Amino acid sequence: MSKKLVAYFSASGVTAKLAETLSEAIGADLYAIEPEIPYTKADLNWMNKKSRSSIEMNDPASRPAIAGKRGNMGDYDTIFVGFPIWWYVAPTIINTFLESYDLTGKTIIPFATSGGSGMGKTNEKLQPSCPGAKLMEGKVWKKNAKEADLAVWAEELLK
Numbered sequence: 001m002s003k004k005l006v007a008y009f010s011a012s013g014v015t016a017k018l019a020e021t022l023s024e025a026i027g028a029d030l031y032a033i034e035p036e037i038p039y040t041k042a043d044l045n046w047m048n049k050k051s052r053s054s055i056e057m058n059d060p061a062s063r064p065a066i067a068g069k070r071g072n073m074g075d076y077d078t079i080f081v082g083f084p085i086w087w088y089v090a091p092t093i094i095n096t097f098l099e100s101y102d103l104t105g106k107t108i109i110p111f112a113t114s115g116g117s118g119m120g121k122t123n124e125k126l127q128p129s130c131p132g133a134k135l136m137e138g139k140v141w142k143k144n145a146k147e148a149d150l151a152v153w154a155e156e157l158l159k
Contacts, residue, residue, distance in 0.1 A: 004077070005028055005031060005076040006082065007097065010032070010082075011039055014084065018145060021145060025151040029076075031070050033093060034066065046087075063099070073102075080109045081110050082111045082113075085113070089125045098129040108126075112138060113142075
């Protein structure tokens with residue numbers, strides 16, 4: 001039996017709720033990807049070109065520091081990685097997370113929340129951050145996704 005982890009970054013709590021529901025639905029461990037310097041409301045103002053999130057997302061090499069590391073990453077075969085969609089892709093802190101571990105042989109499954117956009121170029125931007133891993137096609141979920149729907153989705157992917 002494979003061991004699963006749901007790792008997520010949540011700026012406003014929406015993705016955290018979805019990650020908790022997914023974790024319960026599939027019997028996976030849960031891990032919050034926390035930025036070393038927490039984002040403020042001003043940092044997340046995407047309409048301000050000088051906001052922290054705008055600067056990070058406009059620099060493909062940006063790798064915001066993470067507060068800690070998951071100590072037993074080697075124990076997991078499948079890692080669901082959750083995040084809000086920013087500028088049609090995953091926030092660059094997700095690249096930081098993925099690049100912090102040797103993911104060789106692991107299956108990475110992105111999932112996201114969004115105010116209206118799809119996954120965009122998420123996989124294209126995440127692929128270089130997880131060499132040796134199998135990066136599955138991700139899916140955007142509404143914040144009120146049902147546990148049963150998440151379980152069916154995960155089960156289909158892991159067949």
